[in-house]
Amino acid sequence: MRTETARVGRPRSEQARSAVLHAVDDLLVEVGYAAMTMKGIAERAGVGRQTVYRWWSTKAEILFEAxxxxxxxxxxxxxxxxxxxxxxxxxxxxxxxxxxxxxxxxxxxxxxxxxxxxxxxxxxxxxxxxxxxxxxxxxxxxxxxxxxxxxxxxxxxxxxxxxxxxxxxxxxxxxxxxxxxxxxxxxxxx
Amino acid sequence: MRTETARVGRPRSEQARSAVLHAVDDLLVEVGYAAMTMKGIAERAGVGRQTVYRWWSTKAEILFEAxxxxxxxxxxxxxxxxxxxxxxxxxxxxxxxxxxxxxxxxxxxxxxxxxxxxxxxxxxxxxxxxxxxxxxxxxxxxxxxxxxxxxxxxxxxxxxxxxxxxxxxxxxxxxxxxxxxxxxxxxxxx
Amino acid sequence: MRTETARVGRPRSEQARSAVLHAVDDLLVEVGYAAMTMKGIAERAGVGRQTVYRWWSTKAEILFEAxxxxxxxxxxxxxxxxxxxxxxxxxxxxxxxxxxxxxxxxxxxxxxxxxxxxxxxxxxxxxxxxxxxxxxxxxxxxxxxxxxxxxxxxxxxxxxxxxxxxxxxxxxxxxxxxxxxxxxxxxxxx
Amino acid sequence: MRTETARVGRPRSEQARSAVLHAVDDLLVEVGYAAMTMKGIAERAGVGRQTVYRWWSTKAEILFEAxxxxxxxxxxxxxxxxxxxxxxxxxxxxxxxxxxxxxxxxxxxxxxxxxxxxxxxxxxxxxxxxxxxxxxxxxxxxxxxxxxxxxxxxxxxxxxxxxxxxxxxxxxxxxxxxxxxxxxxxxxxx
DNA sequence: CCATAAGCGAGACGGTACGTCACGTCTTTGG
DNA sequence: CCAAAGACGTGACGTACCGTCTCGCTTATGG
Structure with missing residues (x-):
């Protein structure tokens, strides 16, 4: 997870961030940890795959934060x-x-x-x-x-x-x- | 894992069985559980992939037996x-x-x-x-x-x-x- | 296909031979040439796989004879x-x-x-x-x-x-x- | 084969396309049609297997286009x-x-x-x-x-x-x- | 009349290609 | 510069069939 404040360019989308966190919460209940994938999280959150990778490295990191x-x-x-x-x-x-x-x-x-x-x-x-x-x-x-x-x-x-x-x-x-x-x-x- | 004694056909190879169990033991130490794959186990054991699947469903089952x-x-x-x-x-x-x-x-x-x-x-x-x-x-x-x-x-x-x-x-x-x-x-x- | 007359040992089973030829005929109609396999032929004929390979090398050979x-x-x-x-x-x-x-x-x-x-x-x-x-x-x-x-x-x-x-x-x-x-x-x- | 023009996302790689077509041409001469496999085509072309399947269904389709x-x-x-x-x-x-x-x-x-x-x-x-x-x-x-x-x-x-x-x-x-x-x-x- | 030989069905063996999936990255358009 | 979309190369998945190899059994010939 990157934490330093971005200074120029488009700022991080808070909407994307919380969509990802909610998607992880939901998916854990619905399909379980093993069947949860980065691809699935991105799709469920309606977010690009790259956006997920930009802020988190693994599904464990997202789940932890969530x-x-x-x-x-x-x-x-x-x-x-x-x-x-x-x-x-x-x-x-x-x-x-x-x-x-x-x-x-x-x-x-x-x-x-x-x-x-x-x-x-x-x-x-x-x-x-x-x-x-x-x-x-x-x-x-x-x-x-x-x-x-x-x-x-x-x-x-x-x-x-x-x-x-x-x-x-x-x-x-x-x-x-x-x-x-x-x-x-x-x-x-x- | 199948246990019933086969009566006809070629009997199960004890050599293949123990090769798989040893391969799992070795791989756990060498690459860890997450990086251990059914494919890798079969190759390390010098055994066909189907032979592994014939007797065990998952790497967890093999590891448990081993x-x-x-x-x-x-x-x-x-x-x-x-x-x-x-x-x-x-x-x-x-x-x-x-x-x-x-x-x-x-x-x-x-x-x-x-x-x-x-x-x-x-x-x-x-x-x-x-x-x-x-x-x-x-x-x-x-x-x-x-x-x-x-x-x-x-x-x-x-x-x-x-x-x-x-x-x-x-x-x-x-x-x-x-x-x-x-x-x-x-x-x-x- | 082997043709020389065996002299000793169990003679070739005519029943197995014709079962294979009929199986090939049937399978060609039912599943087509591409989906026809040596395994499938043997099973359909109620014959061991080795028996098929003993007398024919390929499905083409069997089909030709049939x-x-x-x-x-x-x-x-x-x-x-x-x-x-x-x-x-x-x-x-x-x-x-x-x-x-x-x-x-x-x-x-x-x-x-x-x-x-x-x-x-x-x-x-x-x-x-x-x-x-x-x-x-x-x-x-x-x-x-x-x-x-x-x-x-x-x-x-x-x-x-x-x-x-x-x-x-x-x-x-x-x-x-x-x-x-x-x-x-x-x-x-x- | 898909033909409609993609509007968003990474565009189809022309390099991958022609590498596949050339690989098929070469492999046909070198190993023949029967021994030509989707796996082999992908490897020869230096291309992912999924990329081949994304644009063609069978080796026949590729060969036809080629x-x-x-x-x-x-x-x-x-x-x-x-x-x-x-x-x-x-x-x-x-x-x-x-x-x-x-x-x-x-x-x-x-x-x-x-x-x-x-x-x-x-x-x-x-x-x-x-x-x-x-x-x-x-x-x-x-x-x-x-x-x-x-x-x-x-x-x-x-x-x-x-x-x-x-x-x-x-x-x-x-x-x-x-x-x-x-x-x-x-x-x-x- | 039993020893030897070969064929039989069954099914496990080591391989390898199948078509799919997810990986993490890259390259577009567009805000 | 971020975000979405989606193609990219990679590699494991579990399955199917390959042709071979034991098994136990059957069915012949021949000493």
Whole structure:
């Protein structure tokens, strides 16, 4: 994605940009990640193929841009001060995100692609959607002095890991016990 | 994959079968999953393209067959009777498998593909390499009366999940504390 | 085609032979020459593929064997002594053969194939179905002393050529005037 | 073949077009019609396979386009006013075309293919290279009032047929007597 | 009367062309 | 200079058929 502001010539069409992002969202739901192609995205968006390539390199990049904002919103939970309650709410949100949300489907597709494409792996590593949101909840519950980074990472893994394993391996998300996972994670903070 | 025993006609060539499986193993390491093609596999194996398609539908199927045996071996740990020790050994094996082993790279590629190909998802669901091995270790540590399936699944998620999250999100596997993860998982069994 | 008599071992199956010849006849009508394959012939005949290849090299060879007898029969006309009448009858038979008969369709297919396959060309040259029949009619009309080979060939070309051109170039065979062609050919004999 | 003028988008590459036509010409001579493949044509022309398929459906179509202009030139003879002389010159040209010229080899291959492919038959029927040139010569020799279409067709068959039969059945073209064939054909015009 | 030999149907084998699709680039017209 | 349209060279897709090669079986001859 190019970011520097163009100074001369015709400016970038905001209409084309959002048409592409919406097309990717739609196509992910309609045909799935594997069947989604740069050609198909351009046609669906009513945009030239070159215009897509001008601003994004791969379908993963577009999908990332199209879904990361939604992802962050869906994983943000209000802070009440009750750590166990907040963390449980977060796990519920995480379960909903990974197993039911469209943005979550996009995230799973990207996480999958990252396993066989280094560029996508780096794209995801740059913005750790899951980890950042989890750390935020855990840190908020601890009040003033935050736990050390190591401890926080460990608790994050204990919080996100079980849900991720459950969903990625295709199990029924309803059988997860959010409160129990939240509790086990919080115990790692001590 | 066809399994029924053929009675008439030329029998299946065991040489061709193993050449394909080895080719897939090699190519995964050399070019990666994304760049691996059915055409490339056939050529590398010195085998006709039709022969590959005759016995496997997709590269994922071949890779699965080629790596599942190695995977099981690498994830099997000896039972000593000391539950914490055995479980910690398992977590170490799991970390090595997911982050360093070739079979583990194959598994990650397949798990990734499963996120955008239902057929691969079902293939992996049919043989839950990670879950089966984890459950075996946890159940062995409990002696006679095994824990309920639900409890065992929960502990399995607590055991496998953090490691999986850590590796899939590209973090340094050396920063994982195997003993701590094992302990947290065992606590779920009570 | 092999002809020498086998002395030992299982003798050639006459049933397989005729099944193949009939299959070729049928397939020519049903799917046409281009879509006729050795594989298809074997399957249609209920015969192993190797059995076909054991006795014939190409579909052209099979088709030739399957149709040459019919061709000769359809192009034989009774000799009455009236040269113009007999020759006209022959032209009528030739028109029917080339434009309506199944054996004629086989001949046209083979003649076509001969234009881009030397082996088929030699096969046809070995047994000049059209020329032989035409020369027989023309020679019969001349009584005792036959015309020279050159003259006979010229008259044959004048007899067969116009019909062949007409049919091969896809024109309506009904618009041909058999008597006139016969007359012109006979004039070449003087 | 598409002919309508494209208005937007990259225009058709004339270089690719002529590279394909030349490749077909060359390959026909080098490997023959049967061994000529769409793949081989594309590779020889240094052109993408899709580009070939975009403008032509079959190798016959390409060959037709590549050879019809040459064919017409080779079969055109100057009109002197002496009908027998002109017609004899035409027969000589026809003999040379069918038995020695590259364009003639292409024509024979196409005529052969037309016998087992209806599409090719229609392609040739649309532009009757042989008949058109023959009719032109015969009509020119008759002065003002042209002969009826039927009579002209009959004379054309008498002119082209014998030569065609001779060459297609693989006989030596040198043994044809052009003047005699011309004379017999002209006699059909009365 | 069994050993040897060859033909049989079936079907897998290594190849290769098929026609299609998507890739990422290039070259037009037009805003 | 951007955008659309669409042709370009490249190369994998999954299929079909090529001609060959095992298989187990059948059907002959001949010691």
């Amino acid at each position: 879904s990361v904002i939604d992802a962050r919103q869906e994983l943000a939970v209000p802070v009440t001060g009750d750590a166990l309650h907040d963390t449980t709410a977060y796990v519920d949100a995480l379960i909903a995100f990974l197993s039911r949300s469209d943005a979550g489907a996009a995230y799973r597709a990207l996480l999958g692609e990252a396993q066989h494409d280094r560029a996508v792996a780096e794209l995801l590593a740059g913005t750790d959607v899951l980890g950042d949101s989890a750390r935020a909840v855990l840190a908020a519950g601890r009040g003033d002095e935050g736990p050390s980074a190591d401890v926080l990472d460990r608790a994050t893994a204990a919080l996100v890991g079980p849900v991720l394993y459950w969903v990625l391996s295709g199990r029924d998300a309803n059988r997860l016990d959010a409160r129990r996972i939240a509790g086990a994670s919080l115990r790692e903070l001590d | 790596s599942v045996i190695d995977a099981r071996q690498e994830l099997a740990v000896p039972v000593t009777g000391d539950a914490l020790h055995d479980t910690t050994a398992y977590v170490d094996a799991l970390i090595a498998f997911l982050s360093r082993s070739d079979a583990g790279a194959a598994y990650r590629a397949l798990l990734g593909e499963a996120q955008h190909d239902r057929a691969v998802a079902e293939l992996l669901a049919g043989t839950d390499v990670l879950g089966d091995s984890a459950r075996a270790v946890l159940a062995a540590g409990r002696g006679d009366e095994g824990p309920s399936a639900d409890v065992l699944d929960r502990a399995t998620a607590a055991l496998v999940g953090p490691v999986l999250y850590w590796v899939l999100s590209g973090r340094d596997a050396n920063r994982l504390d195997a003993r701590r993860i094992a302990g947290a998982s065992l606590r779920e069994l009570d | 149709s040459v007898i019919d061709a000769r029969q359809e192009l034989a006309v009774p000799v009455t002594g009236d040269a113009l009448h007999d020759t006209t009858a022959y032209v009528d038979a030739l028109i029917a053969f080339l434009s309506r008969s199944d054996a004629g369709a086989a001949y046209r297919a083979l003649l076509g194939e001969a234009q881009h396959d030397r082996a088929v060309a030699e096969l046809l040259a070995g047994t000049d179905v059209l020329g032989d029949s035409a020369r027989a009619v023309l020679a019969a009309g001349r009584g005792d002393e036959g015309p020279s080979a050159d003259v006979l060939d010229r008259a044959t070309a004048a007899l067969v050529g116009p019909v062949l051109y007409w049919v091969l170039s896809g024109r309506d065979a009904n618009r041909l005037d058999a008597r006139r062609i016969a007359g012109a050919s006979l004039r070449e004999l003087d | 050879s019809v202009i040459d064919a017409r030139q080779e079969l055109a003879v100057p009109v002197t006013g002496d009908a027998l002389h002109d017609t004899t010159a035409y027969v000589d040209a026809l003999i040379a075309f069918l038995s020695r010229s590259d364009a003639g080899a292409a024509y024979r291959a196409l005529l052969g293919e037309a016998q087992h492919d209806r599409a090719v038959a229609e392609l040739l029927a649309g532009t009757d290279v042989l008949g058109d040139s023959a009719r032109a010569v015969l009509a020119a020799g008759r002065g003002d009032e042209g002969p009826s279409a039927d009579v002209l067709d009959r004379a054309t068959a008498a002119l082209v047929g014998p030569v065609l039969y001779w060459v297609l059945s693989g006989r030596d073209a040198n043994r044809l007597d052009a003047r005699r064939i011309a004379g017999a054909s002209l006699r059909e015009l009365d």
